[in-house]
Amino acid sequence: MSSALLPKPQMRRLLARRMKFHLFGAFFVSVGCAALYKFGVAEPRKRAYAEFYKNYDPMKDFEVMRAAGVFESAQPK
Amino acid sequence: MLLDSFHLGLVLNGMLASRAFSLIGKRAISTSICMRGHGQAGVVKAEDFSLPAYADRRDVPLPEVAFVRDLSAQQKALKEKEKASWTALSVDEKVELYRIKFNESYAEMNRGSNEWKTVLGGVLFFLGVTGLFLVWQKKYMYGPIPHTFSDEWLAMQTKRMLDMRINPVEGISSQWDFEKNEWKK
Numbered sequence: 109m110s111s112a113l114l115p116k117p118q119m120r121r122l123l124a125r126r127m128k129f130h131l132f133g134a135f136f137v138s139v140g141c142a143a144l145y146k147f148g149v150a151e152p153r154k155r156a157y158a159e160f161y162k163n164y165d166p167m168k169d170f171e172v173m174r175a176a177g178v179f180e181s182a183q184p185k
Numbered sequence: 186m187l188l189d190s191f192h193l194g195l196v197l198n199g200m201l202a203s204r205a206f207s208l209i210g211k212r213a214i215s216t217s218i219c220m221r222g223h224g225q226a227g228v229v230k231a232e233d234f235s236l237p238a239y240a241d242r243r244d245v246p247l248p249e250v251a252f253v254r255d256l257s258a259q260q261k262a263l264k265e266k267e268k269a270s271w272t273a274l275s276v277d278e279k280v281e282l283y284r285i286k287f288n289e290s291y292a293e294m295n296r297g298s299n300e301w302k303t304v305l306g307g308v309l310f311f312l313g314v315t316g317l318f319l320v321w322q323k324k325y326m327y328g329p330i331p332h333t334f335s336d337e338w339l340a341m342q343t344k345r346m347l348d349m350r351i352n353p354v355e356g357i358s359s360q361w362d363f364e365k366n367e368w369k370k
Binding site: 153156157160169172173176177178 | 345348349350353354355359363
């Protein structure tokens with residue numbers, strides 16, 4: 109056993125320190141996850157839908173599908 | 186005193202049992218306890234496991250009993266010395282007093298081990314064994330897969346999905362170039 113003293117460990121405010129760390133951590137992790145989802149998933153999806161419907165002609169789409177023969181009630185001409 | 190212990194027994198056994206006992210034979214039972222009490226030593230010897238025990242636990246810093254129960258003559262002398270001024274104790278004597286009271290220090294108690302390697306190795310090994318078993322199953326046990334998984338069928342299936350414009354915004358039809366009739370790069 110060495111006779112040199114160990115440095116005195118932190119005795120007080122242990123829970124306060126832990127709580128502060130975890131409160132900050134939880135806040136930033138959750139905000140980070142929300143931001144990642146918004147800009148990784150939600151915004152691209154909204155853009156994709158906007159792009160698709162910008163020049164969408166449903167009647168033309170229907171005629172193409174009818175010509176391919178996928179409808180039962182509308183036979184190809 | 187006999188009736189006190191009997192009353193305690195009743196309370197411990199529960200009220201319903203006590204009703205039954207008081208009806209059957211209160212006097213007979215207290216007589217038998219009386220016979221047993223005076224027949225032997227008088228008090229039942231406390232078993233080891235019923236006494237407070239020592240335990241190294243992170244959440245119980247001061248266990249109910251000291252670690253060393255039966256002190257040697259040297260340790261007894263040290264305990265006598267402890268009753269005097271503590272500045273007279275050497276460092277080794279202080280450590281000896283600590284080891285009498287406690288088994289492992291917190292640092293020793295919390296030490297890590299290499300058990301995780303064994304656990305991980307075991308898990309991976311048995312996953313491997315399972316994999317081998319699955320390979321054997323596919324080769325020797327299962328019958329043929331449905332004809333709808335053949336390449337020709339899958340091609341026809343995909344063509345029909347594209348014709349129907351399945352998932353045109355983000356899904357499969359958005360990956361196909363309808364003008365050039367090929368997959369988008």
